[in-house]
Amino acid sequence: QSVLTQPPSASGTPGQRVTISCSGSSSNIGSNTVNWYQQLPGTAPKLLIYSNNQRPSGVPDRFSGSKSGTSASLAISGLQSEDEADYYCAAWDDSLNGHYVFGTGTKVTVL
Amino acid sequence: EVQLVESGGGLVQPGGSLRLSCAASGFTFSSYWMSWVRQAPGKGLEWVANIKQDGSEKYYVDSVKGRFTISRDNAKNSLYLQMNSLRAEDTAVYYCANEWELAHDYWGQGTLVTVSS
Numbered sequence: 001q002s003v004l005t006q007p008p009s010a011s012g013t014p015g016q017r018v019t020i021s022c023s024g025s026s027s028n029i030g031s032n033t034v035n036w037y038q039q040l041p042g043t044a045p046k047l048l049i050y051s052n053n054q055r056p057s058g059v060p061d062r063f064s065g066s067k068s069g070t071s072a073s074l075a076i077s078g079l080q081s082e083d084e085a086d087y088y089c090a091a092w093d094d095s096l097n098g099h100y101v102f103g104t105g106t107k108v109t110v111l
Numbered sequence: 112e113v114q115l116v117e118s119g120g121g122l123v124q125p126g127g128s129l130r131l132s133c134a135a136s137g138f139t140f141s142s143y144w145m146s147w148v149r150q151a152p153g154k155g156l157e158w159v160a161n162i163k164q165d166g167s168e169k170y171y172v173d174s175v176k177g178r179f180t181i182s183r184d185n186a187k188n189s190l191y192l193q194m195n196s197l198r199a200e201d202t203a204v205y206y207c208a209n210e211w212e213l214a215h216d217y218w219g220q221g222t223l224v225t226v227s228s
Contacts, residue, residue: 002155035214037156044206044221045148045156050214088156092213098170100146100158 003028004089004103011109012079020106022072022089028101032092034072036065037102039086048087049074076108084110113137113217115207120222127197127226133190133207133219141165141185144210147192149203150221157203160192161210175201197226 005023012018022034036049047056049065052072062083064075072091076083089103119131131147146161160171160181169181180193190207204223208215 033213037215039156044218045215046218047214047216050212050216054212056216090156090158090214098161098168099172100161102148102156102158105155 002104003093003101004091006087006089006103006106008104009107009109011111012076013111014079014081016079017075017077018079018108019076020074020087020089020108022074022103024070024072024091024101026070027095028070028091028093029067029072030070031094034065034067035090036063036074037088037090039088041085045088079110081110084108113209115209115217115219117205117207117219117222120205120224122225122227123197124228125198125226128193128195129197129224131192131194131205131207131222131224133192135188135190135207135209138209138217140183140188140209145181145183145190146208146210146215147181147190148206148208148215148218149201149224150206151200151203154203159205162190194224197224199226202226 033051037045038048039045052067053065087106093101114136116134147159162169162181178196182191204221206221208218
């Protein structure tokens, strides 16, 4: 059972900006940094954002992350067809003795 | 090039055992915490377990505690997951991943474990 809550779906037309929310609690997002992963259909997850707002090498700057209190969000600007994927937030949880928790996942559809 | 290659998945009956392996290359395996993450068919991601660089610390999600054991062999650049007393709800694709900057940087392609009679 995921402790980080995301909307099940989000959509936009090419070029639009899409935002995905991630709601947690004081023991996870409130105390630790947030990461975001992108999972294209049939493939392994890929790290998209780490430490709330940092992009690994090779990730386009169309992807940005932010965090405030016990919530975080991922924004995709200039939406492209290849962005159609599942997106997961994640964070370490201090109340679960070193456990890592993922969000429920959001399916982004490019209309 | 960093590579993580899982193996050992397959079909197993409820109550059975399976040992997953993850062969790492392209980075200094012994310098990183390593994790197993699973994904049930059509479902989201679930962190399963992780292990410190020298194997001295291990953590598990509650649902597998006492049944699964994570281990590593730094000399062989390999990560393992021994899974005992398997249940239908353990059916999933199992990924190994390294931990970097408190995130999971590189992932393997996954290995499918199916628990069914």
